[in-house]
Amino acid sequence: MEIIRIVGLGLLATTLIVILxxxxxxxxxxxxxxxxxxxxxxxxxxxxxxxxxxxxxxxxANVNMLYLGLILxxxxxxxxxxxxxxxxxDAGENAVASKIELAGKxxxxxxxxxxxxxxxxxxxxxxx
Amino acid sequence: xxxGLIFKIAGIGILISVLNIILKQAGKxxxxxxxxxxxxxxxFTLVVRLISVLFQNIRGVFGF
Numbered sequence: 001m002e003i004i005r006i007v008g009l010g011l012l013a014t015t016l017i018v019i020l021x022x023x024x025x026x027x028x029x030x031x032x033x034x035x036x037x038x039x040x041x042x043x044x045x046x047x048x049x050x051x052x053x054x055x056x057x058x059x060x061a062n063v064n065m066l067y068l069g070l071i072l073x074x075x076x077x078x079x080x081x082x083x084x085x086x087x088x089x090d091a092g093e094n095a096v097a098s099k100i101e102l103a104g105k106x107x108x109x110x111x112x113x114x115x116x117x118x119x120x121x122x123x124x125x126x127x128x
Numbered sequence: 129x130x131x132g133l134i135f136k137i138a139g140i141g142i143l144i145s146v147l148n149i150i151l152k153q154a155g156k157x158x159x160x161x162x163x164x165x166x167x168x169x170x171x172f173t174l175v176v177r178l179i180s181v182l183f184q185n186i187r188g189v190f191g192f
Contacts, residue, residue, distance in 0.1 A: 013134055016134065016138040020138060020142065023141070023145035024141050024144065024164070024167075026164075026168050027140070027141035027144070027168065027171055028141070030168075030175050031134065031137045031141065031171075033175050033178075033179070034174070034175055035134055037178045037182045038131065038133070038178075040182060041181070041182060041185060044182075044186065048188075051189060051190070069191055073190060075190060076186050076187075076190030076192060079186065080183070080186060
């Protein structure tokens, strides 16, 4: 059971971080980053399997692979952004966190603009 | 992923805080400061390597 490993890892790391935070807050922050990365990597292999299944389903349903790739890219940007934002918020830097969030939103919008223009093209074609 | 890295970072942190207390008691404030800096840099290198691995994995999975 992977989940038991992950929860145990999280509890252990939390204990160590609480011990470290009284003496050295900066090292406690690094420890929390490391734990976040390790848990994320453990989950990522499962996500990869799931994405393979989705791609299989999409190719069976004749969905354009371009759109699925776009969705996956946006998902990846969201995960990375959220990771950074949570760490910044943990360290009490709310200003930096909201800037990272803004950057993530802008990049997602940039990726989504081709889709939006495609939809507008369809709408324009429908109007006689 | 190796869980040993967490113990490594926590161990470095606890060791440095203990050494810091000893140095402060001995009246060597600036050396204690330097020790803190060195500890942060060492841990930072470990964490940066980890983050680079993570970003490469995300790139591989989500097809960037």
